[in-house]
Amino acid sequence: MDPTRQAIYECIQAAFADAGLNAVTSPEQVINWPPIPDDVKTQIAISIRNCIQQNLGTNLGGLVGVIINAAQMEPAMPVKHLIEIIFQMVQQA
Amino acid sequence: MITMRGVFLVLLLAIGSTLAHAQCINTVDMNHGDVGGYVYVVLDARASCGQTTTVDKGDAVKITAGGKQVSGTIAKITIIDVDPVHQKLLAVAVGGPAAEDAATLEQFPNGPGAKVSYNGTTVDATVANGAAINTRRYNWAVGPAKEGDNSDSTTAADAPATSTTMRFQYDGEFIQEGFFGHATGKSDTQKQAKYETHATLSVDTTSSNKSTFIDNNVATLGLRSLQREFGGLKQVHFGFEGQLSKAAHQDVHDGAATATLSAWVPQVPSITILSSVPDYIAPPLTLDLSYGYKNMQTATASMHGTGGTGTAAYRLYVMDKYEVAASETWTLNNFSDRAADVPRTQRMFKVQISYLKDPATGFAVAASYEDGSIGPVLTKVKQYFLGIALSKFSLSGTSAVK
Numbered sequence: 496m497d498p499t500r501q502a503i504y505e506c507i508q509a510a511f512a513d514a515g516l517n518a519v520t521s522p523e524q525v526i527n528w529p530p531i532p533d534d535v536k537t538q539i540a541i542s543i544r545n546c547i548q549q550n551l552g553t554n555l556g557g558l559v560g561v562i563i564n565a566a567q568m569e570p571a572m573p574v575k576h577l578i579e580i581i582f583q584m585v586q587q588a
Numbered sequence: 589m590i591t592m593r594g595v596f597l598v599l600l601l602a603i604g605s606t607l608a609h610a611q612c613i614n615t616v617d618m619n620h621g622d623v624g625g626y627v628y629v630v631l632d633a634r635a636s637c638g639q640t641t642t643v644d645k646g647d648a649v650k651i652t653a654g655g656k657q658v659s660g661t662i663a664k665i666t667i668i669d670v671d672p673v674h675q676k677l678l679a680v681a682v683g684g685p686a687a688e689d690a691a692t693l694e695q696f697p698n699g700p701g702a703k704v705s706y707n708g709t710t711v712d713a714t715v716a717n718g719a720a721i722n723t724r725r726y727n728w729a730v731g732p733a734k735e736g737d738n739s740d741s742t743t744a745a746d747a748p749a750t751s752t753t754m755r756f757q758y759d760g761e762f763i764q765e766g767f768f769g770h771a772t773g774k775s776d777t778q779k780q781a782k783y784e785t786h787a788t789l790s791v792d793t794t795s796s797n798k799s800t801f802i803d804n805n806v807a808t809l810g811l812r813s814l815q816r817e818f819g820g821l822k823q824v825h826f827g828f829e830g831q832l833s834k835a836a837h838q839d840v841h842d843g844a845a846t847a848t849l850s851a852w853v854p855q856v857p858s859i860t861i862l863s864s865v866p867d868y869i870a871p872p873l874t875l876d877l878s879y880g881y882k883n884m885q886t887a888t889a890s891m892h893g894t895g896g897t898g899t900a901a902y903r904l905y906v907m908d909k910y911e912v913a914a915s916e917t918w919t920l921n922n923f924s925d926r927a928a929d930v931p932r933t934q935r936m937f938k939v940q941i942s943y944l945k946d947p948a949t950g951f952a953v954a955a956s957y958e959d960g961s962i963g964p965v966l967t968k969v970k971q972y973f974l975g976i977a978l979s980k981f982s983l984s985g986t987s988a989v990k
Contacts, residue, residue, distance in 0.1 A: 511869065514822065514823070515821075515822025515823055515852045515854040515871075515872060516854075516857075516869055516870070516871065516872070517857045517858060517867060517868075517869045517870070517872075518857075519869065520867075521866045521867075523865075523866040524866045524867050524868070524869055525865070525866070525867075525868050525869065525947075526868075526869045526870075527868050527869065527870045527903075527905075527911070527950075527951065528950070529950055529951070530870050530871050530903065530913075531870070531871060532823075533716065535823060535871075537620065537716065537718065538816070540620070541620060541621055541718075544621070545621075556626055556628060556679060557617055557626070557628030557630065557666070557677045557679060559617045559620040559628075559716055559718065560615040560616065560617025560628045560629070560630040560677070560716055561617075561628075561630055561668065561675060561677055563615055563617070563630075563714075563716050564613055564614075564615040564630040564632075564675060565668075565673045565675065567613045568613060568632075568634070568672055568673045568674070568675075568948065569672050569673050569947055569948055570947070570948075570949065570950025570951070571868075571944055571947040571950050571951065572673075572947065573947075574869070576670050576673065579670045580668055580670050580673060583666070583667070583668050583669070583670065584666055584668065584677070587666045587667070588666075
């Protein structure tokens with residue numbers, strides 16, 4: 496994993512732990528979004544956004560909407576897909 | 589040679605492909621912390637969604653919901669393509685007349701029902717608004733009343749011209765972050781208040797004492813915590829809600845006061861077993877409790893007493909693609925109108941088994957069992973998975989013959 500993706504992965508790990516979800520230990524794990532309420536998705540997105548701002552210096556405005564939207568397009572989402580979604584946002588920021 | 593049957597099949601496939609994603613998913617994201625004064629619109633960019641209009645930087649965008657409206661221009665477009673997720677993220681720099689100010693943005697209602705217009709195209713969207721909706725709204729009306737009229741209207745056409753009875757209507761709502769409206773500060777990470785107060789008042793009565801005239805009046809007052817952590821628990825919410833319906837001219841009332849508590853227990857996480865795939869990520873053991881008092885007096889019935897429910901829910905993932913969602917609900921019924929054959933306390937066990945066929949559609953319910961005792965439910969769950977195991981064994985046997 497390159498340094499940018501690694502930084503995103505670590506932010507995801509911290510955000511999910513902070514929300515009270517399972518420990519994220521592998522990019523292959525699958526997030527089952529439907530049982531996770533929208534306010535928790537929002538909490539996760541804000542936590543990741545703040546972490547990326549701090550570690551990569553990139554402001555990912557719109558990440559809350561992107562994650563809430565993506566959770567409906569891929570309800571059973573591998574962590575690696577979430578990493579890639581955020582990576583594309585970082586690249587275009 | 590292309591036959592009619594071939595054309596029909598192609599058409600069926602095309603329709604099926606379109607229906608697979610017939611529902612476009614669009615999201616409006618606003619007021620989630622420091623995002624530089626932008627409102628974000630996430631457009632569904634899947635080809636089957638049909639939103640093919642070209643969206644360019646500098647285009648005008650208008651967003652409407654719940655009678656509120658904001659407009660602006662697209663400052664930036666981000667393309668996200670991680671199959672099956674295909675999105676266009678529009679950063680809309682909000683501008684416009686004075687009516688479209690920060691207060692308007694705060695009052696945009698959460699949920700579906702929003703419309704987003706751009707380049708001559710209007711699409712439906714769901715709003716995710718991070719601001720506490722600090723709302724103070726009211727409507728009132730006075731007009732002639734008509735006997736037996738329970739409609740919302742007070743227009744003169746509804747009442748006889750000679751009516752001397754007047755009808756009074758009031759509908760008000762107050763939503764304010766803080767403890768009964770008093771600010772309690774904001775947590776560092778969530779930019780969110782610790783409490784939210786919600787009150788409503790609805791009056792619909794007349795100047796007549798006759799019971800044939802409308803007389804419906806309801807007041808509610810609620811307080812809920814927005815704090816997320818307490819001790820080792822996560823996603824903690826507790827609250828209180830009171831409701832009173834009272835006729836102004838009759839001794840008829842219906843009142844209730846309820847306390848609620850919900851929390852996640854991360855010390856008991858969801859687990860994945862008997863699987864060759866990595867773990868699923870889902871909520872841990874969740875608890876939901878409510879307890880309250882109710883007192884009702886109508887022309888035909890009366891009751892009072894206490895009651896409540898408590899639910900513990902847990903998820904387990906097995907055999908690669910099966911989700912087992914189990915819950916136990918306790919119900920306390922201490923109401924005075926409880927029938928003699930209804931027990932004071934009851935328990936209900938429920939297990940729902942879902943199967944993941946396609947990540948783009950998620951888990952779909954395959955079976956659901958419930959009973960007052962856990963034994964029969966567990967027996968049915970065991971039988972279900974025994975059947976699955978036998979069918980897999982049978983399939984592999986067929987394969988071996990080949």
